[in-house]
Amino acid sequence: MTRADGRTNDQLREVTIERGWSAQAEGSALISFGNTKVLCTASFTNGVPRWLTGKGKGWITAEYAMLPRSTNERMDRESVKGRIGGRTHEISRLIGRSLRAIIDLKALGENTIVIDCDVLQADGGTRTAAITGAYVALADAIEWARGQKFIGQKSQPLIDSVSAVSVGIIDGEPMLDLAYVEDVRAETDMNVVVTGRGLFVEVQGTAEGAPFDRRELDSLLDLALGGAVTLAEKQAAALA
Amino acid sequence: MTRADGRTNDQLREVTIERGWSAQAEGSALISFGNTKVLCTASFTNGVPRWLTGKGKGWITAEYAMLPRSTNERMDRESVKGRIGGRTHEISRLIGRSLRAIIDLKALGENTIVIDCDVLQADGGTRTAAITGAYVALADAIEWARGQKFIGQKSQPLIDSVSAVSVGIIDGEPMLDLAYVEDVRAETDMNVVVTGRGLFVEVQGTAEGAPFDRRELDSLLDLALGGAVTLAEKQAAALA
Amino acid sequence: MTRADGRTNDQLREVTIERGWSAQAEGSALISFGNTKVLCTASFTNGVPRWLTGKGKGWITAEYAMLPRSTNERMDRESVKGRIGGRTHEISRLIGRSLRAIIDLKALGENTIVIDCDVLQADGGTRTAAITGAYVALADAIEWARGQKFIGQKSQPLIDSVSAVSVGIIDGEPMLDLAYVEDVRAETDMNVVVTGRGLFVEVQGTAEGAPFDRRELDSLLDLALGGAVTLAEKQAAALA
Amino acid sequence: MTRADGRTNDQLREVTIERGWSAQAEGSALISFGNTKVLCTASFTNGVPRWLTGKGKGWITAEYAMLPRSTNERMDRESVKGRIGGRTHEISRLIGRSLRAIIDLKALGENTIVIDCDVLQADGGTRTAAITGAYVALADAIEWARGQKFIGQKSQPLIDSVSAVSVGIIDGEPMLDLAYVEDVRAETDMNVVVTGRGLFVEVQGTAEGAPFDRRELDSLLDLALGGAVTLAEKQAAALA
């Protein structure tokens, strides 16, 4: 079987990372996974939320959102509805956890970095593109803070890199990095967050149709780990 | 190493299921996993949400909440705050997906079942207890609907059973069904939703501390599948 | 006329109080008036709201809520609607005032007790069961605080006990402790909050159908005072 | 003891009713009880809320609010806070119930009257002034509807008049129609809603300080019934 866009099952879409897209943020990246485009910014501020004060540790948090016409049909704005939906909350929390997993919060000192991931165009895999791009923005914000001497010269808050990719089973075949048309057909859908060293940060697999067995799970994890290697290279290149 | 409550690493806490606890719901169960107590009710109504109308299919949805003093320190009510938090949304969505995975929505007809999981007392594993208890409430609501002839005698919406259990790594050792004191210490925390036939519905693993490797992931899945066998037996006994 | 459940007009439903139902709260009681079941917890914290700070007085406040399927037809959650309804507000305020009426706030010191009354099952009289059960939870929380030396050994914040009961006129006859089927038929409905010494804290009578006269009001008050004697005995027995 | 404004204990403040104050509403009255001023309007519309449709009955509902600077210290607007407080809800519901008690909803036909009571200046007794003035606005809206033939010539939705007054115990003495300075000192505070024929619609007594006994309750009811006679005369004069 060939995929709609001619990729092989273990092939990522074209991934591009425009580092420093925003003139104002301490770190930023416009990342694309095919037609999915996410603007990631990292905002550095001194101080931490009240519940962390005085513990000598920093904080990383993230917010994810979609522009109303990033999708094929216009969605209502969450600001207009007056409520953030469950999916938005869930993805924001996932991004935050994923980034904190590769950060030494003590080395960050009592500083906060807020990551914003705004989806400008959505074609599947927005949360995985967001995590992958957010890492680049985060790395730059940390470098900026070091330049400003908000972080000591010898401190290294970044203990690894992190990226994410979706995998899924379509018509019984495991596939890497699903585009939207694939995602809606997938029987099983999994998002995997992996560090540069190849360790798992998050594994979130969901049976959209029929439940999946252990062998299918294993083949999806294999695909994801392979994709993560490529993404880590793209990140390193962007940051070089 | 022995666990705080003397369990072995692959042992569940005591699980009890009081079927039919509520006099008013079409199905209900008060489930406990040790000190965690969740009241699960299933409310059956004819008709489906507007976006499903006329498609000949039913719908299952779920809402999860915690009483303000189910926890050690009182939490503010989400109704008073005027917003549902991200964690609540996330768990409600997880419960709904887990149940829909073992339901033939066509066989349900154009009917809706709303599952409510209210945590009366929380000691770790509230979401897994909720899913496990919700299945019992759901099964009874379906039986009730068959009795009322809202579902045909030959229709069988339930295509499998489903339960859930948490697993985690503490001090490097994989453990089953974490109590709260264990949960806060876990380096990796995973919630696994498994059908009665032993297939995965959801696998959600998170590195709370250090990222985890493939071997650790495998040992956690082994533990979870073992726990799911026991839970499926408890459910069957409650429904007998 | 006989009542649906065979009671005489001046007879309460079966009242049970499970003191200490919750393992975590400083005080708790699961109270039932027939099929109405309310879980009452009392949460003790040091300090008072800002507007009371430095006045040497404590504070008691209460929140009432119903589980969505405590009723015959499922209700939407107030947390999902994003607003607390008028009835909920009104009952929460009533419970708070009722408890404060039997408390010496100075003797409580600068401490706060939050009462939560969550209706697990509703069959009429939920607010009166809530007040009656809340007193037991409150008494235990005060005893707990004394044990913790948050309240002096000689201080006695409790200056009386308090309970509540509904009365109403159905087909011209005054009746005590209305069940739901009676409540919807009542021409006049009254909730009466009475101290252990037989004094009134709240008298809230409402003509649901025709207005009522002075003689009817008097007969309702007579019934309520009689019911309050029994409730005070039940409370004393639970706390013994 | 003499009262601050020289009234006797059983004397109302000066009550004035400006009928038809608003040029636009179907019925309106600007009522004052001393310095308390409430603008009451009645808005008539054809049709009823969905849950009443097709039952051949009308509906009366009410909303109460205070201007932010109706009080001595400016209050935040509820529209700005984004929530209606418990007290506002409670009073709105009280006004609505009080008016429905003297209305034959069948005679009203499938029409709705919305009563708005906006407190322009507050000096105690705003809810009782609101009910008393709302009756005048309501009566005029019904007359207007009859003129428009929305209500039949022979139908008489108004089956009685209704007014309300506060009573309370201050320094052990029962007093009628409390001004704000009295209200804050009252040990017991009661709002009584009475029909023109002298029957009770609502009796809401609250112990603000010490609980009250049966004798005190009786003396308060005597005072309230006396005040209601005068208020009914004022209403009749305004509508003449």
Place this chain on the structure above:
Amino acid sequence: MTRADGRTNDQLREVTIERGWSAQAEGSALISFGNTKVLCTASFTNGVPRWLTGKGKGWITAEYAMLPRSTNERMDRESVKGRIGGRTHEISRLIGRSLRAIIDLKALGENTIVIDCDVLQADGGTRTAAITGAYVALADAIEWARGQKFIGQKSQPLIDSVSAVSVGIIDGEPMLDLAYVEDVRAETDMNVVVTGRGLFVEVQGTAEGAPFDRRELDSLLDLALGGAVTLAEKQAAALA
């Protein structure tokens, strides 16, 4: 062409200002432009919002609202909807800016004045009546504060007076101070805020139908400046 109420095109409706209408506010005015009636109050408090603290300057802010039945058809309350609409926000901001333009915030000291403009009856021009009346309330609140020595004897925060008026083009003719029936027919609608010295504070012109040209704009400004002279005289007379 003659206007519905017989006015000439450059004639204001009857303008009345009842200074000191409210017994409780530091400054107040009930202003009417024909049938439009707005109650304006000014509330003085010591201190400023946090973002201004320590800068030696005061603050003026304003809130505008309409009573639900100020209009011909009853509107829903914004407090009930839980949100303030765009129009309300816009007008509140306009009133605040207009008043700040004639205030020396340094001379005000670290004090805040909140202006509330509540529309009791609406017949076009509510925002312009609000600004014109708010000036009177503001002037009195400043005088009050001087009396209380919250503002020094030599300080003069008021550096000019301010009023506002609407102008519009109807059937090609520029007209002053549009009533509601005129407003809905206007092709162009402009609100002009002018100081006592004849300078512009705000010019807000909007093409409701066809866009307008420079000549039309000029004729509207001429009319507005003329109306402002009369309004300034009315304000001076009220404050005399």
Place this chain on the structure above:
Amino acid sequence: MTRADGRTNDQLREVTIERGWSAQAEGSALISFGNTKVLCTASFTNGVPRWLTGKGKGWITAEYAMLPRSTNERMDRESVKGRIGGRTHEISRLIGRSLRAIIDLKALGENTIVIDCDVLQADGGTRTAAITGAYVALADAIEWARGQKFIGQKSQPLIDSVSAVSVGIIDGEPMLDLAYVEDVRAETDMNVVVTGRGLFVEVQGTAEGAPFDRRELDSLLDLALGGAVTLAEKQAAALA
């Protein structure tokens, strides 16, 4: 005086319009005025809001928002705050009115076009860039609808083009198209919306510091009309 970026007082910043930036919207443009970048999309749907149904007319509405890190300091998201601020509302309404002014809603038929203007980077003049870019997106959406035959071949809903520009007085000198550093220093700030034929749609002038006189107003309008000619040319070029 020279401006910070070397422009003359009557010179626009560099304006670029990337037409069709979004792959999914019916019309779109990424517009920049110097460092200000706004993504404008136009979403076409059949049907109109309920209040317009059956009148044979279409509808255009707009929503404006800023990404949280479009600004120099990160702002909180309005979706997180749960409320849309006054400024956002005001600008959204301005954009909608401006576009409707050059549309023949009858020629549009019963169709709705929603314009979204999301500020990706903010450096002053975001609302004027939004209007200018929105026109391009709108024109393309109309062309798309014609291609889909949702609009007749002979219908021409666009009756003119529209653009907007800010002007202001800084140190007494009128200047065109203020950048952020200029905007905060301006004594008077004016946004002017002008059609391709040079007619005014909106004129919104505000005295930020001292009020302005008629001569200043005239010089600002002159500058704005000049800028509008250039913007109309840029729009025509983008659409060519």
